[in-house]
Amino acid sequence: MAASVPLMMLRPGSSGRICDVRGCRCTCRRLSDMGLCPNAQVEVMEEGHGSLIVKVNGSRYALGRGMAAKIMVNEDA
Amino acid sequence: MKMPDNEKQFRVALVGNPNVGKSTLFNALTGMKQHVGNWPGVTVEKKVGVSRQRGRDIEVVDLPGMYSTIPYSLDEKVARDFLRSGDSDAVIHVVDASNLERNLYLTLQLLEMGLRPIIALSMVDLAQEQGILLDVEKLSSSLGLPVVPINASRKEGLDRLMAAALSPVGPEVLAVDYDKDVSRDVAVIRSILEDAELEGNREWMARNIVAGDVTLLDDVPTDIRSKLDDALSSMAAEDNELSMVDRRYAIISDLAAEVQERPPRRRSRSDRIDRVVTHKYLGIPIFLTIMWAMFQLTFVMAEPFMALIEMGFEGLAEFVGENVGGTLGSFLGDGIIAGVGSVLVFLPNIMILFLLLAIMEESGYLARAAFVMDKVMHAIGLQGKSIIPMLMGFGCNVPAIMATRTIDDDKDRLISILINPFMSCSARLPVYILLAGIFFPSNAGTVVFALYLLGILVGIGSAKLFRSTLFKGEPTPFIMELPCYKTPSALASLQKMLDKGWVFVRKAGSVILLAVVILWVLSYFPSGVEYASEDSYIGMLGMLIAPLVAPLGFDWKIAVALIFGFIAKEVVIGALGTLYGVGDDSEGLSGQLEGDPAWNQVNALGLMAFVLLYTPCVAAIGAIRHETGSNRLTLFSVVYGLAVAWLAAFLIWTIGGALVL
The missing domain is CATH 3.40.50.300 (P-loop containing nucleotide triphosphate hydrolases)
Structure with a gap:
């Protein structure tokens, strides 16, 4: 398995599986509630300047600058 | 049943x-x-x-x-x-x-x-x-x-x-069960809760507490609370949380696999729209174009309706002028019709502005603005989500200040609250339309646009200032769901527009009416004096405070209007209407102001800037107090607004005076 990378390194159109969420408990829990928990499949739709639009399980989220750096993923081949 | x-x-x-x-x-x-x-x-x-x-x-x-x-x-x-x-x-x-x-x-x-x-x-x-x-x-x-x-x-x-x-719902079929570590910890918490006098479901409370819900801890008596804290500190909180989340999603994915079939994902309509609208480089220009179009539409669409309302009040004033004389005639004509009428003319603008804001929200675009503007907001020390209350502030600062609640970081939220009053709400629009229309007839639109821009710039500057002094630190990253784009429901948007329109009419009929009645009384008495002259009570009050605003090029009537503007910004117009007693005047307030030598382009511009920047209204002060929970921050917000407004008007008067007059 490839090494995990921060979600922000993924280019639009690529996808990966979340392996770890770094950050305070509060942030982690919120991300889990919204479906961004370990093992979730995430697809990067658009990228702004450090912010991302991602899709998880059919839901679309905007992740502000910094948030995408806290989520570690294994990129799909 | x-x-x-x-x-x-x-x-x-x-x-x-x-x-x-x-x-x-x-x-x-x-x-x-x-x-x-x-x-x-x-x-x-x-x-x-x-x-x-x-x-x-x-x-x-x-x-x-x-x-x-x-x-x-x-x-x-x-x-x-x-x-x-x-x-x-x-x-x-x-x-x-x-x-x-x-x-x-x-x-x-x-x-x-x-x-x-x-x-x-x-x-x-x-x-x-x-x-x-x-x-x-x-x-x-x-x-x-x-x-x-x-x-x-x-x-x-x-x-x-x-x-x-x-109808009654059938018995439980699906039970959520957790692994043995979690179950053991839940049982421990539950046994502690058994000793407390509590309303509700203890099993659920125990589960949520193990899952990390600290809000529930505030509901239990202090002795139980300390027992809970002790028990929790010996548990592997993060492992429990993760394992509970995992378990729930595992149940869900089994269930989903059973009940739904999903084709491989493809780009949906919303994804294709996002491709353009949230584009890295096109996003911001598109956002600015939409904003610009929104304000243009507000003015263009409202014009015919405004003319109609104006005609109505002119007819009414004429009727009163011909048929009712004496004190009552003055009360109705100079007081009520001039005051309330001057304000109600702007009903169409306000309704259209709220309609457009509702459409923007309903369509799903408003949420995208947070993404598009994230970098810009970061540069001023805020997170992308802060743009949403700022945009809502163009409608009304009160709900906008409440909307900051979706920002989860306290510092980000407080800064967003403090800069919100600089977002020019719809109540200030009547002041701009009136004054820009009189003193800058050929480029009124540009002047109004410049004022909105000034408000935004002052907001940005203040955010940067607060971030580097009062609330040091970095903005926190946000996560926000982006709903699918949809055609806004005409019914829902229209209902929002009518609701806001009705709020405005009620405001005109209550607070604004009361303010103009007080103003009229103070202008008419002591009996025998010339209406709203320097010898009337209002004149005396005005002369008293006039020195404070004299360096801004404002006379005593403007000073009075500004004081009453604390109640609500529309009152500034209502107050001027009453002070100039324009009720039965065919030229209306515009004609009066144009002819008064106390007014010119420079102090009119200064007044617009002052109205833009000083405290929006009592309701907004209340909202700030409520949302910050702090008297000091609320007082600070009022004083800061006044100081900035005074400074801006002073600069306009000094520099503009040197250039133009």
Whole structure:
């Protein structure tokens, strides 16, 4: 398995599986509630300047600058 | 089914994630029979309506959207606590069919609370469009809950839904079970809770506490609380949390695999729109164009309606002038018609502005603005989400200040609150339209646009200042759901527009009317003096404060109008109308001001800037006090606004005076 990378390194159109969420408990829990928990499949739709639009399980989220750096993923081949 | 009980109304609560069509369902169920108030003690909007079903009235409560029963914001806590209180006879859980997994996460949590919700399946057509096949029967039997597909905007499925809500729901089928570590810790917490006198479901409380819900700890007596804290400190909190989340999603993914078939994902319509609208480089220009178009439309579309209202009041003033004389005539003409009439003329602008804001929100674009503007907002020390209350501030600062509640970081939130008054609300628009129309007739639009821009720039500057002094630190990153784009519902948008229009009319008929009556009395007496002259009471008051604003090029009448403007910004116009006694004057307020040598382009511009920047109104001060919870910050906000306004008007008067006059 490839090494995990921060979600922000993924280019639009690529996808990966979340392996770890770094950050305070509060942030982690919120991300889990919204479906961004370990093992979730995430697809990067658009990228702004450090912010991302991602899709998880059919839901679309905007992740502000910094948030995408806290989520570690294994990129799909 | 139980017999209708006239003593106590049957109450149904609507619950669900944000953006699942909950409000659309609420509107479809209750129609015009709804009431918007606040939840006791907090300024979270409480929407209650009445739905007529088979000859009996059902009360419907629309709860704020929530992702989880562990609240993350005040809104979510209000919703959660209502569900906990058992104050509803039935719970309808709106579930987005195109987004089953995430929605079912909340369903499981509701089941854990011991609730037996009725599932209203929304967005069925969207799911079909995406090729999702859903077995509704199977979903219902797996969950052990009634599932009713609905289309709220076409009013389909509502009768079945309400029939289900009025019938008892069957016994529990699906139970959420956790691994042995979690179960052991839950049992420990539960045994501690057994000793406490508590309302409600202890098993659920124990589970949520283990899952990390600290809000519940505040509800228990202090002795129990310290026992809980001790017990929790010896547990592997993070492992428990993760394992509980994992378990829930595992149950959901098994369930989803059974009841739905999903084609491989492809780009949906919303994805294609996002491709352009949230484009890295096109995003910001598109955003600015939309903003610009919004303000243009506000002016252009309102013009004919404004002319009509103006004609109406002119006719009324003429009638009063010809038929009623003496003190009463002056009271009606100079006072009421001049004051309230001058304000009501701007009703069309305000309604159109709110209509456009509603359309922007309904269509799904507003949420995108947070993404598009994230970098810009970061540069000024805020997060992308802060743009939303700023945009709402163009309508009215009061709900905008409340909307900062969705920003979860305290510092980000306080800065957003403090800069919101600089976003030029619709109440200030009448002042600009009037003054820009008189003194800058050929480029009124540009002047008004420049004022909005000035407000934004002052907001940005202040945010940077506060970030580097009062609230040091980095803005926190945010996460926000982006709903699918949809055609805004005409009914919902129009209703919002009418609501806001009605609020404005009521304001004109109450606060503004009262202010102009007081002004008229102070202008008319002591009896015998010339109306609104320097010898009247208002004149004396005005002369007293005039020196404060003399360096800005304002005379005493403007000073009086500004003081009364604290009540509400429209009052500035109403006050000028009354002070100039324009009721039966065919030229109206514009003609009077144009002819008065105390007015010129420079001080008119200064006045507009002053009105833009100083404290919006009492209601906004109240909202700031409520949301910051701090008298000091509230006072600071008022003083800061006044100081900035004074400085801006002073600079305009000094520099402009040197250049032009």
